[in-house]
Amino acid sequence: MTQHEVHDNKEARRYEVQTPAGLAFAEYRPAGPAVMFTHTEVPEALEGQGVGSDLVKAALDDVKAQGKKVIPLCPFVAAYIGRHQEYLDLVDPAQRGALGM
Template sequence: MATPAAPVVRRVEDKHRYEILVDGVLAGFTEYLDRDEQRVFYHTEIGDAFAGQGLASRLVRQALTDVRDAGKRIVPVCPYVAGFLEKHDGFADITDPVTPDVRHWLREALH
C-alpha cells in the first residue's frame, strides 16, 4: 500500500491564489490580490472532504512564507489569515493593518 504524499502548496499566479493539493487533488486555496508591495489575502477555503486535517494552517503558513521570500507585506482581510497571524507572531514584522482604504481598494478590484 502506497504512503500518501505530503500535501503540496503552490502559487497559481494567473488565479491569484495559493492552492494546497493532497495526492494531486485540489484540497483548498487562499486568494489574494497584490497592491504595490502588499499581498492582500481576502478568502481561504478548504474542501469539506479535507476539513480537520490542518491543511488550512499549512497552506497559509507556506503562502505567508512565500510573501516574505518575495519581499512583500501581508494584509489579512481574510478572517482565517487574520486568525492565523494572531496565533503565529512570526510574520508580525511584515503584516500591515487592514484599513478602510485597503477594504475600498479590494472591493473595487474584485468588481
C-alpha cells in the first residue's frame, strides 16, 4: 500500500500522483507484452520524500497484476527495481545485464 493515491492516466500514458506541490508522474509506453517506462518526474519540493517511490511501486504492482513485463528505460524506475528485488522478475533476464541489474 502506498501513502499517495496513484492513478493510471491511460490517455496520457502515465501513472500520476496529484500533490499540493504539483503533479508527479511516471510516463510509459505499451510494448507488446511489456510496459516501457521512459521518464519519471516529481516536483522539486517533494524530492526525497517518497513520492517517486510510492508512484513507481504502485505502477509496478499494476503492471504485475496485468501479467506484463517491464522495460525500465527510466533511470529512476531501474534504480527502484535494483533496490527492490521483488520486482526483478518483471524485467526480462536478457535485459537485466544491460541495465546493470
